[in-house]
Amino acid sequence: MKKVLVFLMMAVVACSMLLTGCGGGEKKAAEPAKVLRVGTEPAFAPFEFPKKDSNELTGFDVELIQAIGKQMGRKVEVAGMGFDALIPALNAGNIDCAIAGMTITEERKKAVTFSDPYYTSGLIIMVKKDNDAVKSIADLKGKRLAAQIGTTGEMKSRTVEGAKVTTFNTQDEAALELKNGGVDAVIGDLPVMEYYLAQGGDKYCKTVGEKMEAEQYGIAVKKDSKLAGEINQAMAELKKNGEFDKIYKKWFGEKK
Ligand code: ARG
16 A cells, blocks of 8 residues: 555656656757747748748748858748738747848837848839839829738838728739739839749739839847847858858849
């Protein structure tokens, strides 16, 4: 009887140790620090998009962050999520950084810290191929506009007087709505629109007017996180050793 009691007590102690994560738990906890948890919104070619016939992501941002991680000696794990979920995920500590063609804006700088800029972009208007009425943003007054949710394209659309703005989870969905005639124009990032047109979108759509204001993409980290400095250091090294240029050229050709 006594033996049984002792055994039971030992079993209870063992169980509680397992539950509280004592013994052996610590070793595991140290490991995740090595992984750089990256968030992105992965329908944004040529910056982040799935490889053909696979779930694996590729693109300029994806290759850049992989090179940065390698330089930092950290394993890179990229998770896809909604664009508007990236900053909340950083703040919640669910990811360490976000690379998603994200424009450095004063508004976002209140919520997160950005790395040094790594790409110069800008917004452009896209309309149906046969639309000759729209030449610039001034011609969009009172029109139906589409943009990806939470993006600078959405913000710009909302400044257009009398426009009816519809937001979509991805840039592709916004473009599809234009193709289907649900909206009159899309406002979004120039390099992404150009890629879309080059991939066959030019059968239905075209961009018009000039690139609207220069935007800089940055890698976002949690507000005031030291990680921004480490990323900058790694990126500076990649710029020095030619790796950055190699990745840039692969996706965009020679620097303009
Ligand atoms: N550059 C724009 C912005 O920061 C759009 C970025 C969208 N990125 C994406 N991966 N879907 O608002």
